[in-house]
Amino acid sequence: xxxxxxxxxxxxxxxxxxxxxxxxxxxxxxxxxxxxxxxxxxxxxxxxxxxxxxxxxxxxxxxxxxxxxxxxxxxxxxxxxxxxxxxxxxxxxxxxxxxxxxxxxxxxxxxxxx
Amino acid sequence: xxxxxxxxxxxxxxxxxxxxxxxxxxxxxxxxxxxxxxxxxxxxxxxxxxxxxxxxxxxxxxxxxxxxxxxxxxxxxxxxxxxxxxxxxxxxxxxxxxxxxxxxxxxxxxx
Numbered sequence: 368x369x370x371x372x373x374x375x376x377x378x379x380x381x382x383x384x385x386x387x388x389x390x391x392x393x394x395x396x397x398x399x400x401x402x403x404x405x406x407x408x409x410x411x412x413x414x415x416x417x418x419x420x421x422x423x424x425x426x427x428x429x430x431x432x433x434x435x436x437x438x439x440x441x442x443x444x445x446x447x448x449x450x451x452x453x454x455x456x457x458x459x460x461x462x463x464x465x466x467x468x469x470x471x472x473x474x475x476x477x478x479x480x481x
Numbered sequence: 482x483x484x485x486x487x488x489x490x491x492x493x494x495x496x497x498x499x500x501x502x503x504x505x506x507x508x509x510x511x512x513x514x515x516x517x518x519x520x521x522x523x524x525x526x527x528x529x530x531x532x533x534x535x536x537x538x539x540x541x542x543x544x545x546x547x548x549x550x551x552x553x554x555x556x557x558x559x560x561x562x563x564x565x566x567x568x569x570x571x572x573x574x575x576x577x578x579x580x581x582x583x584x585x586x587x588x589x590x591x592x
Contacts, residue, residue, distance in 0.1 A: 371524075400580075410570075410582040425579075457524055467512040467574035472525040 369393050371473035373458050379479045380448045388443040388476050390458030398461045398468070399441040403427065403454040404475075410457065416441055417464040448480045483508045483575045487583035495591050496563060502556040502586050504571035509549045512574035516545050516556050519568045519585070528569075529556070561590045 374389045392399065400415035412425030416435040430452060432444040441460075445452060456476045461468040484507045494500050504514070513532045517525040529538045529545040531554070537546040544557040558565055568585040575581055 407584070409584050410572075410580075412580065459525075467576075467580075469527055469530045470515060470525075470572075470580065471527060472517075474524040 371458055371460055371471050373456075373473040373476050375476060376474070377477050379481065380445075381481050382449060384448050385444070385446050386448065388445075388456055388458075388478070390441045390443065390473060391439050392441075392458075392460040392471070393439065394460060394462070394471070395438060396460035396462050396471075397438065397464045399435070400425070400459050400470075401431070401433065401441070401443045402457045402459065404457060405454050413443065413456075445478075448478075450480045452478065453480045454478060483511075483573065483581045485571060485573055485581050485583035487569075487571060487586050489586060490584065491587040491589070493589040493591060494561060496561060498561050499557065499559050500561055500588075502558070502569050502588070504554040504556070504583055506552045506554075506573050506581075508575065509552055510575065511549065512576070514545075514547055514554050514571060514573050515580075516543075516554075517570040517572065519570060521567075525570065563590045563592050566590045 371392045397418045401413040402410045404410045411427050413431050414433040416422045419435050422433050458473040459470045461470050486505045515530045516528040519525050531538045531547040542559040547554045566589050568587045570585045572580045572582040
């Protein structure tokens, strides 16, 4: 099992550019989520999904879009990057739909927006 | 609003010592509590998950306790090793789909 994988590992964008952060899991987990980690702010939930076709907003959803067309994949889209979106992004998954089972995290994507 | 606090922010101890990391939360209405380890530049690795009905969980040299009524959890590490050096995070599930993290304790084990 690869677990939760994320690509790319590093990315530099200019303000206004768009990009998609990829996340995939091979554990057949229904619940998937995206967090950002910032110094002094801890990890904050951006969006989550309880299954294919079902997504919802977390604590800091502005500026991000998600979709879930398959159980395995949960991409995060930045439509128009801003310097405030410079952060480390983590994808996580867990079995069940409720989201309060053991969470498994990916290795992260380090994003810098200039 | 649920807040999770971890004190101290950093801890340095000599190898071989037993140590305790602390986590406190303001609202006792939680589903469970999870401890993670994060190495520099890496993702989070799950260490232990304690359900709200449990008092403790053990995995190898790690033991985590939970006291919901007082809003506290501790992570006990026995016979610490340099490889235990990392940042340790606790997080509480306050409702379905909502995980609130503490800021973490950065642990350094000195050989």
